[in-house]
Amino acid sequence: YAFTLIAALIPRYVRVNTRMGTLEDAIKALISRGFELSDPFSSKQGFRKDAHVPNLLLFHPSTTFRDNPLYISGKIILQDKASCFPALVLSPPATKEGVVIDATAAPGNKTTHLSALMKNKGKLFAFERDQKRFTTLKMMLSKAGCSNVSPINADFLTIDPQDPQFINVTHILLDPSCSGSGIVNRLDHLLETEIEDYADKEDRLEKLAAFQLMMIKHAMRFPNVKKIVYSTCSIYATENERVVCNALQSEEAVAGTFRLAPKNEVLPTWPRRGYPEEMTSPDEAASLVRCLPGEDATNGFFVSCFIRAQDTTGKRK
Numbered sequence: 001y002a003f004t005l006i007a008a009l010i011p012r013y014v015r016v017n018t019r020m021g022t023l024e025d026a027i028k029a030l031i032s033r034g035f036e037l038s039d040p041f042s043s044k045q046g047f048r049k050d051a052h053v054p055n056l057l058l059f060h061p062s063t064t065f066r067d068n069p070l071y072i073s074g075k076i077i078l079q080d081k082a083s084c085f086p087a088l089v090l091s092p093p094a095t096k097e098g099v100v101i102d103a104t105a106a107p108g109n110k111t112t113h114l115s116a117l118m119k120n121k122g123k124l125f126a127f128e129r130d131q132k133r134f135t136t137l138k139m140m141l142s143k144a145g146c147s148n149v150s151p152i153n154a155d156f157l158t159i160d161p162q163d164p165q166f167i168n169v170t171h172i173l174l175d176p177s178c179s180g181s182g183i184v185n186r187l188d189h190l191l192e193t194e195i196e197d198y199a200d201k202e203d204r205l206e207k208l209a210a211f212q213l214m215m216i217k218h219a220m221r222f223p224n225v226k227k228i229v230y231s232t233c234s235i236y237a238t239e240n241e242r243v244v245c246n247a248l249q250s251e252e253a254v255a256g257t258f259r260l261a262p263k264n265e266v267l268p269t270w271p272r273r274g275y276p277e278e279m280t281s282p283d284e285a286a287s288l289v290r291c292l293p294g295e296d297a298t299n300g301f302f303v304s305c306f307i308r309a310q311d312t313t314g315k316r317k
């Protein structure tokens with residue numbers, strides 16, 4: 001019941017797939033189908049642009065798009081606002097030399113977002129371990145017209161960072177399996193597990209956290225990676241701040257001199273930040289992004305961004 005009440009406070013978010021048309025084209029098409037630029041909570045036809053995420057539109061929570069031609073043709077993607085943050089923070093290169101990894105890609109919301117931000121240039125490797133979810137990923141990529149993506153049905157942890165294919169990877173997005181405890185409106189189909197299903201919640205969270213840490217440490221082993229964004233749709237510090245702290249103290253982080261990106265590089269205008277009591281300094285907490293369901297008009301979410309430190313000559317260590 002509480003979830004239903006909170007879900008009613010979350011607008012229906014629609015990301016315009018700029019790979020297939022401009023924001024203005026989509027707005028015109030939506031108006032021609034009876035929508036109007038007005039407050040989405042006052043009217044079921046109302047919609048407006050989001051204040052933080054470019055090319056994101058907000059509609060009344062009950063709006064459905066399954067039969068809308070824009071959705072059917074891949075010109076719009078149904079994606080919660082918070083789930084748009086990781087690709088924005090990663091800010092992948094839009095050059096023909098760019099090489100990027102989405103380590104945990106299905107169903108492909110963030111992969112299609114990355115591909116659009118890369119303007120379909122360079123190369124985006126999208127890994128997905130689960131075969132069924134991999135099929136969904138491939139369908140989404142083809143519907144969204146993402147031609148710079150190579151989907152690979154493999155476990156990211158088995159990928160050799162020294163493989164010549166991946167040696168030039170500079171940016172990695174890590175959105176691994178989590179408890180899904182932040183998801184209150186179930187329309188994004190991101191949930192794989194429900195924490196309530198597990199008798200021993202703490203034990204389950206610890207197992208997830210160990211796996212999440214392993215994924216970050218593996219990403220840090222790529223020799224040319226300079227930016228890693230780690231996100232979850234969990235509200236628990238065990239899967240968020242604590243995983244980040246452990247990653248920062250890992251051998252991999254020390255050897256590669258990884259640290260957290262400063263707040264001004266991580267959605268600086270977003271007000272809700274990481275839990276200071278979990279971090280070693282207020283600056284570290286400020287560099288993390290949190291979303292609280294019910295309070296922020298999004299699902300619960302967490303975003304962190306690791307960068308490789310530069311030495312004084314500007315050369316990467």
Ligand code: SAM
Pocket residue numbers: 083103104105106107108109110111127128129130133154155156157175176177178190192
């Ligand atoms: N980023 C996706 C999106 O925005 O559409 C959602 C990702 S979902 C939270 C996590 C995905 O990672 C699942 O599809 C899961 O099967 C996959 N996964 C989990 N562990 C993996 C691994 N070691 N290698 C590759 N994929 C993995």
